[in-house]
Amino acid sequence: MPTVTLPPPIEAYFAAERDPQALASCFTSQAVLEDDGHTHRGVDAITSFMAAAAAKYHATSVPFEMHQEGELQVVRARVSGNFPGSPIDLSYRFRLEGDLIASLEIAA
Numbered sequence: 001m002p003t004v005t006l007p008p009p010i011e012a013y014f015a016a017e018r019d020p021q022a023l024a025s026c027f028t029s030q031a032v033l034e035d036d037g038h039t040h041r042g043v044d045a046i047t048s049f050m051a052a053a054a055a056k057y058h059a060t061s062v063p064f065e066m067h068q069e070g071e072l073q074v075v076r077a078r079v080s081g082n083f084p085g086s087p088i089d090l091s092y093r094f095r096l097e098g099d100l101i102a103s104l105e106i107a108a
Helices: 008-015 020-024 045-059
Strands: 027-035 038-041 058-070 071-079 088-097 100-107
Touching: 008 058, 008 071, 008 088, 008 100, 020 088, 027 045, 038 045, 045 071, 058 088
Parallel strands: 027 100
Antiparallel strands: 027 038, 058 071, 071 088, 088 100
């Protein structure tokens, strides 16, 4: 699978997917994450959700495509882990504010 060059905040997010402290530094304090029909607001809620998901699914994400849609950076990634249907390709829709992630929506 080819690799893709990502903006620094998005690259940091994927590098930190299993490290809650590093993950917390990727988001604005008021960031919003939408995943699996749930909305998580603020860094504490986002990192708690991501830490629980990492512990449960042991997932790894490999970005393979990126494009821009208006103000959003859309990354496609192959996600593998301990869940039914693994691996699966997901879309990550990032809205950045400076060097941080202001919002992220993860969907199939």
